Amino acid sequence: AQTVTQSQPEMSVQEAETVTLSCTYDTSESDYYLFWYKQPPSRQMILVIRQEAYKQQNATENRFSVNFQKAAKSFSLKISDSQLGDAAMYFCAYRAYLNTGTASKLTFGTGTRLQVTL
Amino acid sequence: GAVVSQHPSRVICKSGTSVKIECRSLDFQATTMFWYRQFPKQSLMLMATSNEGSKATYEQGVEKDKFLINHASLTLSTLTVTSAHPEDSSFYICSAIRGQGANQPQHFGDGTRLSIL
Numbered sequence: 001a002q003t004v005t006q007s008q009p010e011m012s013v014q015e016a017e018t019v020t021l022s023c024t025y026d027t028s029e030s031d032y033y034l035f036w037y038k039q040p041p042s043r044q045m046i047l048v049i050r051q052e053a054y055k056q057q058n059a060t061e062n063r064f065s066v067n068f069q070k071a072a073k074s075f076s077l078k079i080s081d082s083q084l085g086d087a088a089m090y091f092c093a094y095r096a097y098l099n100t101g102t103a104s105k106l107t108f109g110t111g112t113r114l115q116v117t118l
Numbered sequence: 119g120a121v122v123s124q125h126p127s128r129v130i131c132k133s134g135t136s137v138k139i140e141c142r143s144l145d146f147q148a149t150t151m152f153w154y155r156q157f158p159k160q161s162l163m164l165m166a167t168s169n170e171g172s173k174a175t176y177e178q179g180v181e182k183d184k185f186l187i188n189h190a191s192l193t194l195s196t197l198t199v200t201s202a203h204p205e206d207s208s209f210y211i212c213s214a215i216r217g218q219g220a221n222q223p224q225h226f227g228d229g230t231r232l233s234i235l
Contacts, residue, residue: 042228043156043209043211043228043229044226044228044229045162045211045213045226047223050223091161091162105152105164105167106152106162106164106213106224107164108161108162109161110160110161111160111161
C-alpha cells in the first residue's frame with residue numbers, strides 16, 4: 001500500500017520569506033501523480049500544484065514550486081515570497097496511475113500547519 | 119472551473135437520526151466521486167469510492183451499513199449516515215472527478231460538518 005509522510009506537523013515563516021514543506025512517499029509503482037493541497041480555516045481543499053511522475057521537470061505555479069526527487073521518493077513544496085494568505089494546512093497527496101484509464105483514490109499525508117508571521 | 123457543491127454545510131441532529139449529505143458536480147459529469155472523513159487537526163481519510171451506476175467501494179474498517187452511498191446519476195452522489203451517534207460527528211468531504219481518465223484532477227466540495235448530540 002502507498003503511504004505518504006509529512007514529518008513537519010508545523011512550520012512558521014515570515015512574510016516575504018521562503019519556506020519548504022517536506023513530503024516523502026512509498027510506492028512500488030512507476031507511474032503516479034503527486035499533489036499539494038492547501039486547506040485554510042474554511043476547510044475547503046484547494047489544489048496548489050501537481051506533478052506527474054514521468055516528468056523530470058519540477059512543476060511550478062507562480063510562487064509555488066516543487067522539488068521532485070523520484071529516486072528518493074521525495075516531493076517537497078517551496079513557497080516563495082510568503083503571504084499572510086498562505087497560512088493553512090498543507091497536505092501532500094499521492095495518486096496511482098491505473099492503466100485501465102480510470103481514476104484512483106488519493107492518499108494524503110498527515111499535513112503540515114503553516115503559520116505566516118509579520 | 120469545475121465546481122462541486124456539497125449540502126448541507128453544517129448539520130446538528132439528535133442521536134439515532136439518519137443524515138443525508140449530497141455531493142453534486144455542477145458543471146461536469148462525474149463517473150467517480152469520493153467520500154472522505156476528517157477529524158479535527160487530522161488528515162482526510164478516504165471512506166469510499168462512489169461509482170455511478172454501481173456499488174460503492176468501501177475502505178477497510180468503514181461500515182457499509184452505517185455509511186450508505188448512492189451514486190444514482192453522473193452529477194449526484196449521496197452519503198447517508200444511518201442511526202448517527204456522537205462518535206459519527208466529524209467533517210465529511212466529497213470530491214468528484216470530471217469524466218473518466220486517470221489524468222483528471224479531483225474537485226472537492228466545501229465539506230459538511232456533522233454534529234450528533
